[in-house]
Amino acid sequence: MKLLFIYLLLLLAPKTKSDFVKPSYKNKFFTLVKSTKAKWVSGAPEGKGGAGIDYDFEINFTKDFDGYIKMIWVGNMYLDTKYRNTDSIKDYNHFKKGTNVTIYGSEIIRSSYINNTKRTTDPPFKYDGVAMIEYVYNNKTYCYVVKNWSEEKKIDGI
Secondary structure (H helix, E strand, O other): OHHHHHHHHHHHOOOOHHHEOOOEOOOOOEEEEEEEEEEEEEOOOOOOOEEEEEEEEEEEEOOOEOEEEEEEEEOOEEEEOEEOOHHHOOOOOOEOOOOEEEEEEEEEEEEOOOOOOOOEOOOOOOOOOOEEEEEEEOOEEEEEEEOOOOEEEEEEOO
């Protein structure tokens, strides 16, 4: 019983840097087609609006990929990965060679409707770039560094 408890503790323990593969500007599964940072503002005169930043990454899989994209890092802030073109995705853990997907994360700066607590911590590695995409393949975690934004946009709402 004691051995089972120790085993469970090891499984649930937080990942350390040794669980990660060093970050890289290249990877063997996908290429970065475009990276966009879009600041947006929407609102009403009563102050019920919001503001934020969307970070989009269009990627093209150059090989079949049986893994998953875990999260997006921007500085020391981590964002859940979401997908824009969900109609073309059949399985979020298996992508065929030639598949294009757009992943994104949103930072809410101000909102009267959403709790905008930033999720920050030290990333697994210090990186020299504007963002880092963390993905898992064969139970190893990899980090792909995005050097710069292809586009920066500002979107004003009503």
